[in-house]
Amino acid sequence: xxxxxQPDIHITVSEGxxxxxxxxxxxxxxxYLFWYVQSPGQGLQLLLKYFSGDTLVQGIKGFEAEFKRSQxxxxxxxxxxxxxxAAEYFCAVGRGYGQNFVFGPGTRLSVLP
Amino acid sequence: xxxxxxxxxxxxxxxxxxxxLRCSSQSGHNTVSWYQQALGQGPQFIFQYYREEENxxxxxxxxxxxxxxxxxxxxxxxxxxxLDDSALYLCASGRDGTDTQYFGPGTRLTVL
Numbered sequence: 721x722x723x724x725x726q727p728d729i730h731i732t733v734s735e736g737x738x739x740x741x742x743x744x745x746x747x748x749x750x751x752y753l754f755w756y757v758q759s760p761g762q763g764l765q766l767l768l769k770y771f772s773g774d775t776l777v778q779g780i781k782g783f784e785a786e787f788k789r790s791q792x793x794x795x796x797x798x799x800x801x802x803x804x805x806a807a808e809y810f811c812a813v814g815r816g817y818g819q820n821f822v823f824g825p826g827t828r829l830s831v832l833p
Numbered sequence: 834x835x836x837x838x839x840x841x842x843x844x845x846x847x848x849x850x851x852x853x854l855r856c857s858s859q860s861g862h863n864t865v866s867w868y869q870q871a872l873g874q875g876p877q878f879i880f881q882y883y884r885e886e887e888n889x890x891x892x893x894x895x896x897x898x899x900x901x902x903x904x905x906x907x908x909x910x911x912x913x914x915x916l917d918d919s920a921l922y923l924c925a926s927g928r929d930g931t932d933t934q935y936f937g938p939g940t941r942l943t944v945l
Contacts, residue, residue, distance in 0.1 A: 764936040823875035
């Protein structure tokens, strides 16, 4: 069965600092990987996705993620964090339909001024 | 693509009651999925509908049921509410074959 782990429950960074959020997955086939962001009281917004091809994918809001098959990882990065990036970040794996779409537990990002 | 809407925004029910949550998918999206997100957790897949038929189901009991209508709107029905059903319920829609889901803002259900 597929699963997703996000080892960091809560991360705090200073505004302007770089950011890396970790995601590890277990999936029996070629993974479809996603990062979503959720602001307080809001739904989930898609940041980026990886299906195939170039292992470094660019997303919205200056985020990027790198797929590493050997490490079963899909870490999210941003070179310079803005205060508005404070939110909950979820990694997900699987296809977009059926029961194969699984979310990780999330990482809460706090940004210090 | 952020045209998914949900109603109501908040809802309070008592244990044993029944509830219906509604979702309006983005135009052209023919799949709709429902997720339950308990406080402090990631979303858990409830089920998905494709062309008005259930297309997959997570580990949720039969008292969770749904409908998808020809205009791609959808309902989630929960019977015999339990305290543990208190959560944010998210609807997500997508186009067959694109494997990307777009989420609505959610309905916050509180069961007392």
